[in-house]
Amino acid sequence: MATKIRLQRHGKKGKPFYHVVVADSRAPRDGKFIERLGSYNPNTNPATIVLDFDRSLYWLNVGAQPTDTARAILSYKGVLYKKHLQGGVKKGAFDEAKAEELFVQWVEGKEARIEGKKSGLANAKEEAKKVALAAEAKKKADKAAAIAAKNAPVEEAPAEEETTEEVVAEAEAPEAAVEATAEATEATENAEETEG
CATH class of the missing domain: 1.20.5 (Single alpha-helices involved in coiled-coils or other helix-helix interfaces)
Structure with a gap:
């Protein structure tokens, strides 16, 4: 029987949650499986991966083929590296x-x-x-x-400034009037002197 290590989708719309399973390659994606190896939750940052290391290694050694995403998960957890090292031991490296x-x-x-x-x-x-x-x-x-x-x-300070300006203007006005009358009287006196 051709077996695959792949993901089974669970969870709700927009919030997927996956089970990592070993299944017959002809079985439906979310259908019957042989063994559940762990889970993968991409909703967290970094993604949460729970994996039965020994059983995953066993299934790789007996020939189960991981899908691309399952291969990435197994590599992330070190299962593929462990298999690689076991191969080196068998060869005597x-x-x-x-x-x-x-x-x-x-x-x-x-x-x-x-x-x-x-x-x-x-x-x-x-x-x-x-x-x-x-x-x-x-x-x-x-x-x-x-x-x-x-x-x-x-603030009432600006209003006070306006009133003081008006008072100053009124004070200047009588002084100007006094000066104007003084000039007028001088002019009349000068005019009388010139006539007389």
């Missing part, structure tokens, strides 16, 4: 201890990269939250200033 050491080293590096991505995403989320909070605080302060300016009592 290195012993079992060296293979296990290489695999542990690979797993540690992979976990470090995953943790780095998670922390980077968390930092980006915190940074975005800080920026949004600062923008909201600025907007709130601007709004409060606008409300304070609108509700402030009308």
Whole structure:
């Protein structure tokens, strides 16, 4: 029987959730399967993958062919690399201890990269939250200033300045009238002197 390691779609519309299964290649996508190996949830960031490592390795060794997406998942979890190392042991390229050491080293590096991505995403989320909070605080302060300016009592100082200008203008007007009358009297006196 030709077996495949593939994904079975579950979940609701717009929120897919997949089971990683071993099934006959002729069976429908979501139909009968031989064994469930794990699950894959692409809705989280990074995607959540739960996989039975030993059973996945067993099915690869007995000839089950993974689909492209299932191959990517198996590679991400290290199942394909473990199979590759076992092939090297069978050929005599290195012993079992060296293979296990290489695999542990690979797993540690992979976990470090995953943790780095998670922390980077968390930092980006915190940074975005800080920026949004600062923008909201600025907007709130601007709004409060606008409300304070609108509700402030009308200043009477400009009205007082206008009244003082009118008083000064009125004060200057009598002085001008006095000067004008003084000039007029001088002009009449000059006119009388010239006649007389």
